[in-house]
Each structure stands twice: as structure tokens, then as C-alpha cells.
Amino acid sequence: MDKENKYIPYRVRIAKKTQESSNIQTYRLEFVDEKDAENFSFRSGQFCEYGVPGEGESTFCIASPDTRKGYVECTFRTTGRVTAALANCEENDIISLRGPFGNAFPIEQWYGKNVVFVTGGIALPPLRCVIDTLLDQREKFGEISVYYGAKNVEELTYKAELEEWAARGDMNLFITVDPGGETPEWKNFIGFVPTILEQNPPKSDNAVAVIAGPPILIKLGMPILAKSGFPNDQIYTTLENRMKCGVGKCGHCTVGKTYVCKDGPVFTYEEVLGMPLEY
Amino acid sequence: MEIKTITSANIPVFFNNLVKSGKVVVAPVLKKSGKVFFESVQSYDQVSTDYIQTAFSAKSVVFPEVEELFSYTKKEDGDFEFRNDMSNVPETVIWGLRPCDSSAFNYLTDFFLKENPDTYFKLRKERTTLISVSCAKADAACFCTSVGLNPGNVTGSDILLTAMGDSYYVEISTEKGKSVIDTALFTDSTEKSKEEFLAKVETKFSMDEIRERIQTAYDSAEWKHESMGCLGCGACAFSCPTCTCFDIQDEGSQESGKRLRCWDACGFGQFTRHASGHNPKSNQTARRRQRLMHKFKYSVENFGIVSCVGCGRCIRVCPAHLNIFENILNVTKA
Amino acid sequence: MARIGVFICHCGENISATVDVAKVAEEAAKMPGVAYAMDYKYMCSDPGQTKIIEAIKEHKLTGIVVGACSPRMHEATFRKAAEKGGINPFLCEIANLREQVSWVHPRTEATTRKAIDIVRTIVNKVSKDTPLFPIKVPVTKTALVIGGGIAGIQAALDIANAGHQVIMVEKSPSIGGHMSQLSETFPTLDCSQCILTPRMVEVAQHPNITLHTFAEVESVSGFVGNFDVKVRLKARSVDMSKCTGCGTCWQKCPSKKIPDEFNAGLSYRTAIYSPFPQAVPNKPVIDRANCNYFQKGKCGICKKVCPAGAIDYEMEDEIIDIKVGAIVTATGFDIKHTDFFPEYGYGEFKDVIDGLQFERLASASGPTSGEIRRPSDGKIPEKIVFLACSGSRDKAKGIEYCSKICCMYTAKHAMLYKHKHHEGNAYVFYMDIRSAGKNYDEFVRRAIEEDDVHYIRGRVSRIYEKDGKLIVKGVDTLMNAEPVEIEADMVVLATAVVANPDAESVAQKMHISYDKHHFFAEAHPKLRPVETNTAGIMLAGACQTAKDIPDTVSQASAAASKIMGLFSSDEMTREPVVAVVNRCMPPLFTTCTGCLLCLEVCPYHAIEREEIKDRRTGEILKVAAKVNAGLCQGCGTCVAFCRNKSIDLQGFSNQQMLSEVVALLNKPF
């Protein structure tokens, strides 16, 4: 973000609202001011502060790939005051946006490698941005595998996109729901993501892994990946601590001396191992 | 550095001239409650001279309890207008800081301006002049000497005054300091050492030892016991001259209002709680550890400075009488 | 921002005559969140509803506000329309522009402004509305009928005949009520007992009816479909299973001077007694307050003489718990007695009697075996004066209302007297004759024209005794207010019908409302005359207001049919407007502190203690309050009480309420 005052937001218009499930929605946001649109650039892995003035701001990653310009997408679940206010918005409403903040995935370093994604629930959006970035330049990468699960079928995010990915035929999909969350029509895996990952271990040679999800998934998933042979510095994750300012000042997101908003949110497993367990 | 002297009788004249110059002058004032607070004053007779330490630091001048980040109005077409006008931030003189407080301003400046410079702090700091007064007295809570400072420490101050009987020893460190000096009142110094007029502050620990031992202190079993008394209020953080945590709050309706940043405290149970209910620092032990580790380890790693200046405010204010230097000593015990 | 539709109804001219409805719609369209606004002559009409449905679809509305009459009228209508349009019905709210605006203000600009303000508050509320879903609760298909008079009997039989269980609770030792005391009934003059007793027997023998006489309802808790009732079975001191009703006990009982309630105090009964020969059940009780054994510890004769060994002095009150789905309140009425009328002799003249006493005198089962003899000396009166409106319609006496039955029974009394004593003179003082009803006016005309009863329009000012005669002083207002003085042998006061003395406490036990005269209040005076405001509790008979037998029976059947409707399905749906204690993710689970101080404040006892346990270990993780959605009536007391706002009322959440207030305070002009 190049603005001098990091606290004055951009104005963005909700160009498209997609209801992913009963309490999850995706917004496509376009800048009201064309100059802002020109100045705004981001890289996959970064996040923004989305706000409804009067209600406050909430932190989500950018869910659209940095290969597609002119808009940003975010996907969020209604959990509190701000997300409720955001969810209440309709197409063409204007909301506030600050960012992009934080670091990004070093995608250029992955050229020619296989990439494995492990994620669950509402943590697909931060990886969807990376996955789409990769798919937009598919030829530069080796195998792409996605392990994704949710509590039940209803709570799977990007259902349409999951189908598109499946139809492409150039990626390995392991889509699962927790036991008991399946519907009669469910054809995919049943079981927790770490279990499915352990039972169908990805190949680790010439590969990087990216894992995102609720703290428990990260805590369980990273050792499994390490066991599968991924070196600690080739496992990436994105942490989501509570954030307010986005610029390493307000103190909410600290993990030890690290400010997740400024030094992260993308970390390697190696880096995470060096931090206290405060995420 | 320029050394000058001023008679005690001329101090009120100097002070009142500062007020007359149109600057806002913030100085220690004794309140009915018996505590001394910084507040804006009009004349020297309001200023308290007999205090060890103010209850709260003067950081609110550059980092107010509540700062308007911007105001917003929703227009007819649903678009917003964001306004941020800081033109009326006044030129301010803080009078009577203790040397520990002025050195805290050094840390604040590093923290806010080194990386992602903060517009608001920057402007306020530029318009603030620090005139400190050395300590002639100290109490059991004072421990500046343990963190590498001393009661006559000049760092951070634009001007440091040290009372020496019927005159003051004046150390002018900056151009800003020079610019407020009323030359008629000051004379060149007759080289006297200020040392004998300074308070004696007992050294509670050696920072050199702590610096080493704190590296592994995160895993100390003592944290739990040391934090048992902590009730999770924000008194220590709010009175601390170097605590910078804040929250961002909107006030107003969705139609118009303002976005504010207000002090927050890492001791509050809600401070790190995710919307999902997950709390990375889920207990007071973890939160107290964060506060102390931040002061003594993390800020050293991030800025090269211990961000505790030994002012002792948190010790005096703590409802549970937690003692920061005792805590630090105990968690770094060999 | 939500997309809200605003629909302003003219209500014919009910609203539009006072409020500038077009302006309201125009202003509404400018409010934040409003995507569409219109006004229409009758929003509740079919075309009106269609407009709502179409607008929801066309403008992709996420909520609607209908500015119309009170939500009590058409909320359900509009919510159905919302549902048809494809949005959750609870995202439809009513702005009351009729009762709260047009009906109470003149046509001024300020009135229109108020209407706009109300619409604004509701628009803001709707923007915070969340979809709600009806709650299903099971129905216990047993009805409780309180009171065994003709109202209770009729209701019980109707419900029982429909195949449902009925529990009847009667305070006195026998069912039958006031009707069993009556002689003949107007306007047909058939014998009251002849038509009533078969019904009483039917109740006693009905397989679906459980009868508890000499019993009282102690408390009622729960809610429609699921009431928990405690019934006190008062100690009869007689073992019902052993007693054969032979009568030996009451024939031998030495306490014989107790005024007989059944005969309205005109005769005496014993301490162990059965109220009347056709009593159901025809088994005695001991009136302990008047029994020598219980008062003085001596006697015990009844126990000695009882051939069945049924007397049990040790018997204690028993409290039984019953579960019922609905309740008919048919607790009946009382009348003012002669001591209410000092001007007519303070109750000191024995021959000034009330209407009920006259019934007993005229009844074949009465103390005089149907001979009309005056109480003082047993002589047959030659002149009887009947005073209609004794107490009724008399503000000075505190009874403004008409007792309804007096005109008719006074005509009947006079007629019965004349039929038995053609030579006698009957005078009736009246204010107006109110004889609306099938064959009623004909009946009165018959008394006047065929049976030669003297009707005098006027009030009686005083009655005093002189030489064994009662001097009745009044005026005849139709004869130039000429004073009238009649030397009567007997005076019958058609005293006012009043509520039972314990009506107030009964109402409080049942949580139903009542008027200032302690008559129970119906839910709506015209459209819901049988239900009370407490769902599942119906009214029948004169506990609601003075009523004659046909009206009572009709209402009893109506109450029964309401209950049969309720019992027609196994579960019923309730509006989800109930309180809920919040729940969130572990480790917090809920912000409720578990202080449980709210348990006390809930008038419906709907809050209980809940232990939140670890699913695997069963360890208690947290104690919190929990609202029983079935019991909760959505009154909101707990919400107001909860310190940290852990309870919220669905549909009226803190968020919604505050948004209404904010909308009102932050108005743009």
C-alpha cells in the first residue's frame, strides 16, 4: 500500500455478491475511483481490511488471483458485528478497503515444481487466490493437488469452482467432508482433512506444500506434510491472527516478536517452528 | 548539547512565556485524588513540583487515548467521503517529564516511524517539545538504573532541567529545544556537576544478565506463578509510557461518523480473541508474558531498545501489586 | 445495505384521510436500505398482496415493511404474502399507521411526519431482521374444565364426545352449578333440573371424563398444549370408593343448623351432607368448619352409623399433578345478596329476598316443595313486588353494567307466582325491559298481557316494614313521576350478577386477564370472544360476563370446538418469538455467566439450568441458563434483566430494538 496514511481506506463497490452457503459470501469489489484502481496492485497471499464505516473493519485475505486485474474478491463468513454488516450489503453498495497488507507467497520460486494445497472450511479463499494464480499460468508448474474439506457439504466454499477444477482434469482433487457431514449424493471423500492427507500422501520430491485453515488443521497438518518428506522450508502457511491496523502497530496479531500482519501472513513451517504457539 | 543555567526564580517566567507564546503547555498537576497528572495549564502556579512520578505518562500528547483517524459521510449516491484534517494539532510543550519518560519518547518515535511511518504520530511528535526535569527523589518502584537509564538522563529530551539549589542546570539537546529558550533568562553555565542533585535509584537487576537469560525465559515455569495475581485490567498498559497497543473503533452510524483509534491493552482477555472464539493467548499467564517479553526481549530484537524505562508506574498502579522487576527477575532466575 | 420494500396502505380512508400516504411512500423510498416504496388503497386485499409478492420478486427485496393497521390485524396476512414472495415471513414487519397514527391524530403535517418516523424505525428494524422458523411443540390431548356448571358440563361433553380426554374440576361437592338451583327456565318454562340432570349423569358416566368434585385448581404452569396443573382434592372425609350414598350419615348428623347453600340459605343442612338429591356424585362430604368432631373433637356419630365404613376423619387434602393441553375456564358467577341494599332493608327483613332465593321457593325440590311461601312466617304472599335492576346499571353501587338475565327471570318469577296464585298481585319495578333474544320479548309481553303482572317503570327508593307488611315506596315515571306506594308481603330483588369472590385469584393462577369487575377478559371482544389472551385457555359461561343459559351453552360449545381444533394435530407450531440464551464456540460456549438470577424473573418459569458437558468425557464444562422455547412467551423480562445481554428475544433482539431507537434519533431532519 503506497498511500502515506495507511488508515484512510479506498472506496470500493460491490460488483457481484455470491452466496457460497447460508453464512458465507463472496464479494467482487471494484474501485470507485479509477485512479485507485490503477495504483492498487497486490500479490497472492496478501490481505486487506474490509470495512463498513460505522461498524468497523474486518480482515480477510484477497481471494482472487493477482493475475486478474481490476478487481479484488473476498470471501467471508458472518461471525461478528463487522461481518454481519458486510453480509448485509447488496450489490452496488460501497464499502471501504485498506490494503494490501503483508507479504505474499513466493510463487516465482515454485516454477517447475509440484504444488500441494491443504486446507479446510473457510480457509480455502486464501489458497484459492494462489491456486487460481497457478492455474492462470498452468504451464509453469508441475502437478497441482488440492486437499480440501469442510464440516459438511453445505459448508464447502466455491462449490461451482470445485466442479470447474474437477472438470479441468489437470489437477488432483481430494475433496472431503467430516464424517456425518455427507449427503446421500456425496461421491467424494469422507473424513477429516489430516486423515485424508495421511491416507493419500502427496509426493514430496520437487514439491512445495501450502497449508491454511483453522489453527488445529495447521497444527495437525504441518507435521504430516513434514513426515511425507516436505522440507520445513518448503511448507508454507498463512496465519490469521486478530488484526486491526494491518501495519504492525496495534499489537493484536503478535506471535512473539512477529507481527503477523507485517511479517506475515505467509510463513514457512520452518519459520513457524521458531515462533511461540500463539496463533 | 548546550549547557546553560537559569535561576529558580526565573523558572516561572520562562514557563509563563512559553504559555504566552501560544503553545499548549502540558505539565504535572496535583489532583484532588492526591495523584499527579499531566494536563494543559495556563500558569506556573498550577504546576506541581513535588512529585516522584506522574500517575500516567505524557505519551497521550503524541499518542492520544482517542485519536480520530478520519471522519466519514455517506453521500446520496451511496459513495463515501473520508476526511482527515490534522491542521489544528497544536504546538505543544510537555513540561516536567522525568528523564525516563523522555527516553520513552525515543522508543515511541522508533516504533511509530521506523517502518510504516504513522502519519498521526509523526505530526504530533514534530509539534511537541519535551522539557524534562531530573529526579531529585525516587521511591521503591523506581528502577530506571536497572534498564540502563538514570535520573539525570538526557536522551529524548529537548531540554533537561536539573534543580540545583536556587538555580537549574539546563541541558539543551536539540534545535527544537534551542528555539524555545528565552535567551534573556538563561546564562551560560558555571560548570558544576548535576550528579549530587540527582536521586539515588537502587539497581534491581543488571540488564546485561537479563538480556542473556531472557532469551530462554519464554518457557520458564515461573510465568504462571508470577502472573497468578494479574487480573487482566489495563492499568499497567494505560499508565505505561511505552505501551502502544491500540484498537480501531467506529463511532457513529453507517451514514456518518468517525473512525477512532483508542488505547488497548494486551492484558485484556479479548485482545487477541478471534471472531471464532479461538484465543491464541488464552490465559492471563500468556498475556502477562507477552507484555513483559515485549518490553525486555521483542523490542530489543525489533528496535534494539528495551522498551521499559523503569518509571515504576505499573508497579504503583497495579491493583494486585504485581511488580515488573520482581517478575522479570523470577522468570530469568538461573 | 438491505433491499427493503415499503408498502403504505390507505386502509380505505382510515389512514389516507389523516396521513398523506403518498408522501410517506415518497419519503420511505429515500430511506437507507429501501429499494422500493409504494402506496395502495387496500394492501390486505388480494390485489394488494399480489403487489407485495410481485415487488419482492421484481426488486429482489430482502425484507418488507407494510405501513397499515395494527399487526394484530394483518401481520399474519402480510407475512404469508412475504413467504409467497420468497422471503422468510419474519422479514416482514408492520408499521402501525392506523391505531398509532391516523386514528389518534388530526390531519396535519405533523401526523404525516409521525407516520414517516414510524416507517423509518421499522425499516431500520427490518434491516437487522434475521430469518426465523416456527417452533413445533407437542400437544397433550387432554382438556381441563374448571367448573361443573352447565358451561363446564357442555364443554366437557362436547370435547369428550369428540374423543378426547377431559378432566373436570368442581369446587363444590357436586356438579350442576347455579342451573341446578333454578326452578323453571325462560322462555319455555321447562324444569331446569329436568333438562340438566341427564347431562350431569352423562358427565359422571362418560368414559372420557374424569371428574374431581370438591376440588380446586392450585396452580397452572406451562403453556398451550402442555399445561402442568396442580389440583387440590379437598379432604371429603368420606371414602368415595366405599360410600354407597345411602344417606344414613346425614340423617343421624347432630349438627343440623347450617344454612343450606343449595337452597340459598332458606333452609338448613347437616355437617355431613350431599348438596341435593340428584347430586353428582351423590356422596356426602363433611363440612369440617361446622362439624362437631372436627371443631370440638367429640361426636363421631357418622362414622359409627356408616354401614360401609366409609367415613375417614384422617383424610387429608391431596394434590395431584395433571398434564393438559387446553383449559376451559367455566367458573361461573355469583349474585349480590340482599345485604348489598341497605335502603331495601339491609338484609334484615326476611321477606326481602334475592332472585336465587325465589328460584328455590318456586322449585319443586326447594325448601317449600315449590309452594311460594314467604320466609318469615311461611304464609303465601298476596302481593309480591319484584325489583329489576337491583344494583345493576347503578354507578352509585359501582356496577355500571346490565346483568342481562334479570329482566327475563323477573318476568318468569312474576309469571310463576301468578300461575300458582291467580288471585295474587305481582308488581315489577323496572328501568327498561331488555328482552332481546329468541322468544324473549314475547315472554315478557305474556307476563304483562296474559298473566296480568303490573309493570311499573321507575325506581324504588325505600322499603320499610309496617304492620307485618313491606312498604315499597317508588315512583312511576310513566305517570308523571307520581309516587307509588305498595304494601307488599314479599319483595324480590333481581340483584346484580357479579364475579365470584375468588375470581381474581383464579385469574392470577391461570395467568389470564380480567376486567375491573373481575370478570375474565376475552382475547378480543368481537372476534375472539371465547379465547383468553393466554393461548390454550378458553372461557365459557358467566365467568366472562353475565349470561343466560342459551348463551352459556353456545359459548361452552364454542370453547370446546376451539379446543378440538387445537387437538386435531399432534403438534402445533408456535411463533419463534422466544428468548434464547446465546451459544458460541468453545471455550466460551456462551457468554451466560450461569448466575441463574434470571430463573426468578421469568413469569412463565421458562428458564432452566443447563450443564454444558464435554461430549466425550461427560465432564461439566459450563453451567448456563437455558430457555424452554415451549414455555417462553417472549415477554422479554429476562432480556431486560440479563446483565451481560446473554439472552436475546428472537424477532425483537437488542440489535433490532436499538436500531429502531437509533432510526428515530438520527433522523435526517
Add this chain to the structure above:
Amino acid sequence: MKLLQNKVAELFENGTINLMIGFKEALTKQPVPCFIEKASEIEQLIYTKDCKNNLSVYLHKPEVKQAGKIGILANIATLRALVQLTSENQFWDIEKTVLTVNDKEEVIVFSDMEEVEAYVQANFPEFSEEDLKLLDYLESLSREDRWKYWTEQFSACIKCYACRAVCPMCYCPQCTVECNQPQWIKTSAQTTGNLEWHIMRAMHLAGRCINCGECGRICPVGIPVHLLTVKMNQDLFKEFGTKSGFALKGDYALNSFKPDDKEGFIK
């Protein structure tokens, strides 16, 4: 002192407690809370009449609860707090042993809460004279001056919530000020929000406050906040005869209705 220490040592030895919350002497010579987990620490334990802290507040802390069997050295205010908290169902998850030292310097170990209740009822403290004097003074002011007094006081408040943190009755896991749907109270440190916060707190403690005065004592800016709740308690006693921290089966004026209530409107 020895007596107390021996008693506590005994409790540790026979396994009655594994954490003792008591007082020790701080560097500043004043008695401060201490937490004894090992028998070796028992000798720091002291009890004097200057032991003012209401230690019952610690029984809400998860770290303390973890100990499971907790001994607590209670002054009379703490005992009242324990009684009140019991009436509010707060101690279902811990085993606690309550100790006090009476006027004759005897150490009492209560065997159950009923004994605590009886002790509290027999030694029920009066309102402190100092508080009453200040309250009388405030009463003597005109409405406007009183309002001025409090708005001035509250303008100094910075919402550090120390008053809440030390209050044994402020045990809600999420305080009303933290409820943001809707946001009832402005949480930034501005005068109006401050007033709302203190009025709300006074209302929430009316009839529950046990007059320990901790909130006033510890306020970092010196606001006598405790006067508000003390005054509330005074009024409730006057109007309804209720005393907080007096009975295990609480008599709380704000959640009960009695048929002889002065206000007939509710009938």
C-alpha cells in the same frame, strides 16, 4: 501469624488444598496477594488488618481454578463476596477451603459455606464511615452540582477497566461493554461513554455489590467509583430491606417481586 501458617501447612499436608490464596508483605511494606503452591512458601503468609484486597476475585481465574482445591484467606468483605457468589451459583467447579482470622486473632477454618454465612451474619459490617461521610456530602449538593461532580470525575476515566477487574462480582466472561451487536457503550475513552459505563456498572452491581471498596481503592486515576455501588446498596436496603452477601439463598431486590411491593403497577 505462626498459627495461621501452621494451619495452612496442615491443609497442604492432608491434601485439603493445593493452592492457598493469601497475603504477603510487598517490598513497599504493604500486604499484597500471594499464591502459595508449595509448603516451602508458607512462611511468607501474613494477615493483618491492612489486608484489604478482596481475594475472592481470583476464584474466577482459570489459572486459579485449575488448582481444583483452593484455600482462601478471607477478610470480612471477601467472606461476603463468597456468600454472594455462592448465591449466584459461581462455585460449582471448584473445591474451596475458606479461612479467616477474627478480631481475637484466632484462625477459623470454615467447614462449609453455611458456616461462612453464619459468620458473616454475626459479623456483618456497617458501611464505612468515610464512605458515608462522602455520600452525605454528595447528598447535600444540589442535583446540578452532584452531576458536575460525577461528570468531572468520569472525565478522567480512561476505561482501563481496573474497577471491573478487581470486582469479585464482575465475573461475566463477556462484559456488556464488549457486546457489540449492538454496541451499547462507546468503548473509546470519551466522557459520555465513561458515564454510561459507570452508570451501567452501578446498576449491574446494585444489590450485588458487597461494599469491599476495591474498585475505588485501585482506580488509577482516583475516581471514588465504589461510592456508586455503595449508594445503590444503601438505597436498596432502605427500600427493600435486602443486603447483599448476607445469605446463601440470595435475596436480590432486582429479580424478585413480592406481593407487598410498594409499586402496585406490576400486579
